[in-house]
Amino acid sequence: MKVAVLGAGAWGTALAGHLATRHDTKLWARDAALIESLSRTHENTRYLEGVKLPQALAFEAGFAAALQHASADDALCVIATPVAGLRELCRAMRQAGVVPAHIVWLCKGFEADTQCLPNEVVAAELPEHRSNGTLSGPSFAREVGQGLPVALTVASASAELAARTVAAFHHGAMRIYTGDDVIGVEVGGAVKNVLAIATGISDGLGLGLNARAALITRGLAEMSRLGVALGGRAETFNGLTGLGDLILTATGDLSRNRTVGMQLASGRTLDEILAALGHVAEGVRCARAVLSLAQSRGIEMPITQAVCRVLFDNVTPRDAVQALLSRDAKAE
Template sequence: MKVAVLGAGAWGTALAGHLATRHDTKLWARDAALIESLSRAHENTRYLAGVTLPPTLAFEADFAAALAHAAADDALCVVATPVAGLRALCRSMRQAGIVPAHIVWLCKGFEADTQCLPNEVVAAELPEHRSHGTLSGPSFAREVGQGLPVALTVASASAELGARTVAAFHHGAMRIYTGDDIIGVEVGGAVKNVLAIATGISDGLGLGLNARAALITRGLAEMSRLGVALGGRAETFNGLTGLGDLILTATGDLSRNRTVGMQLASGRTLDEILAALGHVAEGVRCARAVLALAQSRGIDMPITQAVCRVLFENVTPRDAVQALLSRDAKAE
């Protein structure tokens, strides 16, 4: 299969490396210097240092050429840009006059300005396109790059897109499950990042494992309430893209969002943390959108609200925790 991966961050690079062990894969980045470095070293020293990429992986700086590689009915286009870049990428496809037949995206979050999920962005920008969906689940790019086991879910209304994604990715140490609850999968992938900031704050303050377990469990309840209100199915949030992704992101040392929370607990400012991080922390980008959507629907999300107060209202982590602990008792 011909596959083009659009976006050479850590996750796009790791998945391109996996795909290239079996398929004719090209990895595209808009940064020509990054493509040159990848071609020379077969390693993404900027975003995935220490992971050697397979010699079969090709690199492409020309956007139209990358699209053309994945344009045919028997090919696949993998969009590996952040949510913030998804709309512009779709528009660039239209401007180039090449929209691949089958598109699967990897980004997790809500678009900050519009509060749109990725599938809503794609539907607005590519209204005639039908074979598309999201690939999501509990996954750290470094572990995938190292060939360690991982399980992901592709969600789409198109059975053809699901089958093509399975054919591309389901080999080696990677398992791919299929489903059609694209809203549920995307809400889980977005909200878990906000909740991971909360658990990072808790861990950074030394509040213990009991507090971490409580945050994960009650956070899952928040995620499920919002997801069902937006049209997702409740059972989705007990699967890989809900509970599974939440556990990984809230507890794993490789989690950028958990790192943000821990650094906030240590007293560093958000600007300092993001400048040092060097990668996207989607929980910071979409926290306001998550809270706004919840409030507009009358959904109680106290953990999310506490995270937003710490991120954007200069509330100290300890004060935010105290506010959560002082809430009235209620039935579970």
């Protein structure tokens, strides 16, 4: 299969490396200097240092050429940009006059300005496109790049897109499950990042494993309430893209969002943390959107609210935790 991966961040790079062991794969990035470095070293020293990429993986600086590579009916286009870049990329496809027949995206979060999920962005920008969906689940790019086992879910209303995604990715140490609850999968992928900031704050303050377990469990309840209100199915949040992704992101040392929380607990400012991180922390970008959507629907999300107060309202982590502990008792 011919596959084009659009976006050479850590996750796009790791998945392109996996795909290239089985398929004719090209990795595109808008930064020509990054493409030159990748072509020369077969290593993404900027985003995935130390992970050697297969020699079969090709690198492409030309956007139109990358789209052409994935334009056939038996090809696949993988969008690996952050949510913030998804709308622009879809518009660029239209402008280039080449919209691949089958598109799957990897980004997790809500678009900050519009509060749209990725599937809503794609539907608005490519309204005639039908064979598309999201690939999500508990995954760290570095471990995938190292060939360690991982299980992901592709969610789509298109059986053809789901089958093509399975054919592309389901080999080696990667297992792909299928489903059609696109909204549920995307809400899980977005909200877990906000909740991981909360668990990072708790861990950074030394509040213990009991507190972490409580935050994950009650956070899952928040995620489920919002997801169902937005049109997702409750059972989705007990699967890989809900509970599974939440556990990994809230507890794993490779989690960027958990790192943000831990460093906030240490007294560093958000600007300092993000400058040093060097990667996107989607929980910071979409926290306000998550809270706004919840409030507009009358849904209680106290953990998410506490995270927003720390991120944007100059509330200290300890004061935010104290406010959570001071809430009235209620039935679970």
